[in-house]
Amino acid sequence: MKNLSVLISGASIAGPALASWLTRYGCTVTVVERAPAVRPGGQAVDFKGATHRTVLARMGVLDEILRRQTGGQDQTIVDAAGRPQAVIPGEFTGGEIEIRRGDLAGILYEHAACEYLFGDTITALAETADGVDVTFAHAQPRRFDLVVGADGIHSNVRRLAFGPERDYVQYLGYHYALAELGEKVAEGEAVMYNEPGRMAAVGGPKASGFFVFASPELDFDRGDTDRQRHLLMDAYRGAGWRVPELMAEIPRAREFYLDSLSRVTIDRYSRGRVVLLGDAAYGNTLGGFGTGLAIVGAYVLAGELLAADGDHRVAFARYEDQFRGYAKISQRGSAGPFLAPPSPLRIKLRDWTFKSRFLLGLMLKATGKFATDIELKDYAPGS
Template sequence: MKNTTVLVSGAGIAGPALAFWLARYGCTVTVVERAPALRTGGQAVDFKGETHRTVLSRMGILDDVRALQTGGHDQTIIDAAGRPLAVIPGEFSGGELEIRRGDLTGLLYERTANDCEYLFGDSVTSLTDTPGGVHVTFAGAAPRTFDLVIGADGMHSNVRRLAFGPERDHLRFLGHYYALVELGVDGDAVMYNEPGRMAALGGPKGPVLFVFASPELRYDRYDPEAQKDVLRAAYRGGSWRIPELMARLDDATDVYLDSISRTEVPAYAKGRVALLGDSAYGNTLGGFGTGLAIVGAYVLAGELRAAAGDHRAAFAAYESAFRGYAKVARQGTAGPFLAPGSRPRMAMRNWMFRSPWMLRLLLKATDKFATGIDLKDYR
């Protein structure tokens, strides 16, 4: 693999994690990211189980993640008067190790910045797969040819669109939207539901998470004001603190709204182009995206090394090793769970968290999904 040139699209979690291993194995790695800089803040992400710990340990960052962990907290489900109805334990929502997404991306960037080239504020505009490499044009940088291109650029993957076809063919809308907004709201970590919509405070000064049922919408995903308008329409007439939260939107500068969707691709690779993380097996708010990204990066890089540069063999081995593990991304949807469509369904969801045996069953299931792969030691 030495001197193999690889372009990785996306500087979130999956991209830098892959860059870490590829650089260690002797590749020349370029990471391109549409955003002008690393994204800070964001929601908490988590790791759970031996598989996740093993990969973080082999990367040498397990102790760093532990030092930055938020210490996952319980979240109380309340009614409009603030009365508690049930408690979602931190071990369910935050896994074994919970860390702010921005802290994790910062940590991965620090471990790769000296060994990889980062192109911020740029994006891929075309991919031409040839026998000798992939010719790539960029919105800003000069064209180049790379031995391999990896799309680690999320649910709305640009690389997937260019190499595999239109987004509508590979992204399944699941009937809900979510928004994460920094509103500077004081208060405990609580979740409030009305049929088909949810608002949850992330603790003192933490981000507010909104989830709501909706037909598929048309709006500019890069226009914060358009996203605010969608939220105002979705939460019109709400009780509890919803009027206050909507009023605070006027001054919010950090707004992210997107559909709850699932990535469905027939294969993870095509020619010299492969997909990693949410671009290949994402399920919005499914609870396993970060673990899949970290483990997927380890497996993909490891198979490339094991195949000694034969990308066809490596991509086939990656698919074979990982497709079964990634099946968790096809299990259920977060929308109906977080924002049940009726009051009876809300009551049933709340009962699940009040039932000790049901809670044990849920926790056991998440542990099984997180550890369901036989890890090779590619080192």
């Protein structure tokens, strides 16, 4: 493939995965990331089935991921008195391979031998006949052959190239928060507590807290963590179980992140020389398939560019044709009502599904089918 210059926005999962493939295929790749470094921590992410394993193995990162996997941990659902109600098995929450998002991002970062621009962001895109002129907040303007938006559900590239976020992102009625709490508060067995429209879970790696709550869409600056912490505490006022104790730790949580549960719906993944990948194109927050879609999507997009010898018009069309059917799982439902059911009856029914081996088996079988519902091409040069 001819030596394309490619700018990728986003250094979480999809961006470095794509960079790894493109540099292998002879492209010159730059990754720009708003954060000052690869972001550590974050919730556990997982991979399921032969499709995910095949892509990770072809990329050359499967063994390292297996060495650093956390292993799915059973989670006990409790009532306000701490009495067990049901157990969510680790194979359901953690898939076949589970790893911390930050650890995965670090592995992919080390594997992608390319230029990184940390602490910077794209401010303008102007497509010409032979490239895209890119203006950055800090770096000098440059021209690239292609630009890839792999910058998440709130994609800056999508906003610049396709239009306002409100045109493509649908709020699903819930927000979620992640916090690293003190070990005295959150270490030990993973447990989850529900009240109608609210969920609080603690335990597992890094003494983590995980919260999901129903709410009208909240207005906040995504960079203002103090405001986000107060919004979370307001949402859990009056809650039972150990929630007051957990909320008391939120102001000093070592890491904290709050966002909406939202879904991206877009009619085309590309526009001219700009293409979207991962959550920027087909995200569904906490949908359970985002990481797998990002990894497989990066493989397909890079492979189609290789197969088309760098002709982006052909490659982008083939990427969309190959991938849209596989990504349809991201358009289904929302995790909010499952994690934080809206009524006592819905909480009991949800818990009951984990007591029934038959229903649990059906859910596991369905997720495995969705994860493998694509025929992978072998894009290796010369194949």
